[in-house]
Amino acid sequence: MVADMQSRGSAHRTGRPRSVEADEAILAATRAALVDLGWSGLTLGDVATRAGVAKTTLYRRWAGKNELVVDAVAALFDELELPDRGTLAADIEGVVLQFAAILARPEAKSGLLAVLAESTRDDALRERIRTSVVDRQKRLVLEGRARAQVRGELPPESDPSSADRTVNLIFDMVAGAVVHRTLVSAEPVDTPWAQSFTRVLLLGLAGAASHP
Amino acid sequence: MVADMQSRGSAHRTGRPRSVEADEAILAATRAALVDLGWSGLTLGDVATRAGVAKTTLYRRWAGKNELVVDAVAALFDELELPDRGTLAADIEGVVLQFAAILARPEAKSGLLAVLAESTRDDALRERIRTSVVDRQKRLVLEGRARAQVRGELPPESDPSSADRTVNLIFDMVAGAVVHRTLVSAEPVDTPWAQSFTRVLLLGLAGAASHP
DNA sequence: CGCTTTCGCTACGGCTCGTAGCGTAACTGT
DNA sequence: ACAGTTACGCTACGAGCCGTAGCGAAAGCG
Structure with a gap:
């Protein structure tokens, strides 16, 4: 999930190892700089100083601003989970x-967005x-479907390719609606909205x- | 839709008027630079040269890169229209x-995105x-609903505030799904996809x- | 023909970028 | 303990872009 530039597997058996604390400090400093300065105001020199x-x-670990920010933001999605709330509707609403x-x-x-x-x-x-952001979200859709099938809320998929298209459609609808409301409409995704959305979708x- | 910095209404009755061709040349050059260089590679010096x-x-007309690109991109949405295709489903699919x-x-x-x-x-x-991009899209949703109500496909709204929430929800779902599929999933929005999406939504x- | 505003051009200080070079620190294998 | 290897902090540097100032010329208006 982090750099992984040359440290593939168990390579580099010799020499001074890279500081793991530095990695985390840099990513945390990047997030802090994003909050204070935003994307355009963020400079790598400033991040280095903060860290x-x-x-x-x-520069030895990341090729540039883009790669650094991807890794810094991707860490935010680590906490995404799908606790079993009993029904498909409740699961969707929760996620x-x-x-x-x-x-x-x-x-x-x-x-x-940047x-x-x-x-x-x-x-x-x-x-x-x-790989580091989108797929982690998509996995929740697959998990939710599997659970709903166990509960009998959804039929088991017949055609695998058709089921795949459906998953992609649902994913774009869920993630798209949340992203659009939050980042474009700039209005809060609260419980009432989540309930209305879930109802229409289901x-x-x-x-x-x-x-x- | 364009600069409008000091030229509010009919001000500025004296002096050399601003070149209208320059405005359009700058916006066109901005779009061309976006294609060639992308957002991060775009420089105002380069745009000026191209134009x-x-x-x-x-700099006399736009405060910076942000404002310039908004105006340049907003022009792309001028062509958005909602021809009457006979049914609500066809209208949604078309838009x-x-x-x-x-x-x-x-x-x-x-x-x-930038x-x-x-x-x-x-x-x-x-x-x-x-005002220059989002509201122009949202108007299509309102138009589509009005037409559907005339056709009898949708009931007339009872509670105005509830109807407003519904419009916002639909808008976020439609625009969000299209944006997410195009820009995040990076897969094409073709007719089959539009049909599947419209069916689920309706x-x-x-x-x-x-x-x- | 004066008045006003915009235009093109040049020049500038300030900032960030990304890299190079150096001496030092940390860890590994013999 | 010691040599080998790699990462680190620091400094310095050319390059490029930013946004502005100042100038003379051009284009309308009364």
């Missing part, structure tokens, strides 16, 4: 509120975002499943 | 495809985006309306 490291140390709580943080807002903007011209960066899915 | 204008002229076609352009991708990132720390910029709304 108590030399600027050169920073929506959880996701929204992370997005509401100032370091996530400016950081995520690196997404850069990723439109940088495939490697897009891949990095996908009724839509149920309807689409019943009359094919 | 055949002095850098100082650019989804139309919106996606604009978002698929490289200048829209990097430009929009200014949105900046807007999280700049209220004036957020307001500028809202069935969900119908269900939510029937059992309150």
Whole structure:
């Protein structure tokens, strides 16, 4: 999840090891700088000073601003979990509120949108975002579906490729709606909104499943 | 939609008027630079050169990169329309495809996300985006609802504040899903996807309306 | 033809970038 | 204990962009 530039596997058996505390200090300093200065105001020199490291140390681990911010923001999504709330509706509602709580943080807002903007011209960066941020969210959708199938709330998937398309559709609808309301409309994702959204989504899915 | 710094109403009856061609040349040059260089690579000096204008002229009209790109990208949304396709489903499908076609352009991708990132720390910029981009999209939702009510596909709104919340929810769901699929999942919004999405959305709304 | 405003051009200080070079610190294998 | 290897902090540097100031010329208006 962090740099991983040359430290693949168990390489580097000799020499001074990289400071792990420095890694965490740099990422924390990056998040703090995002809060104070935003994406455009953030400079690598400032981050290095905040972290108590030399600027050169920073450049040895990350290629640039983009990669650094991706790693700093990705750590925010570590706390994403899907506790079993008993029903599919409650599970969706919970993950929506959880996701929204992370997005509401100032370091996530400016950081995520900015690196997404850069990723439109940088495939490697897009891949990095996908594996360290997006896929971690998508896994919650798969988990939620599996649970609902066990409960009998959803039928087991018939065609695997069709089921895959459905998961992607649901993911774009859930994440998209939360992101859009939080970052574009700039209005809070509270419990009433999450309930309304969940209701429309589930009724839509149920309807689409019943009359094919 | 453009600068409007001092030229409010019919002010400035004396002196040399600002070149209107320069305005359009600068905005076009900005879009071209966004395609070639992306947001981070775009410099105001380069835009001025492309537009055949002095850098100082650019600064007399726009405060900075953010404002300039907002105006440049906002022009892309001028073509958004809602031709009557006969049914609510067809109308939604049409606007989804139309919106996606604009978002698929490289200048829209990097430009929009970048200014949105900046807007999280700049209220004036957020307001500028809202009036020149977001509200223009939202109007289509209102138009579509009005048409559907005339056709009898949707009931007339009972509680105005509740109807307002519903419009906002639909807007976030439609725009959010399209934005997320295009810019985050980086997969195309084609006709099959638009149909699946529209079906789930409409069935969900119908269900939510029937059992309150 | 004066008045006013915009235009193109040049020049500038200030800031950030990303890298190079150096001496020192930390850890490993013999 | 010692040599080998890698990371570290520090300093310095050229390059590029930013945003502004100052100038003379151009374009409208009364």
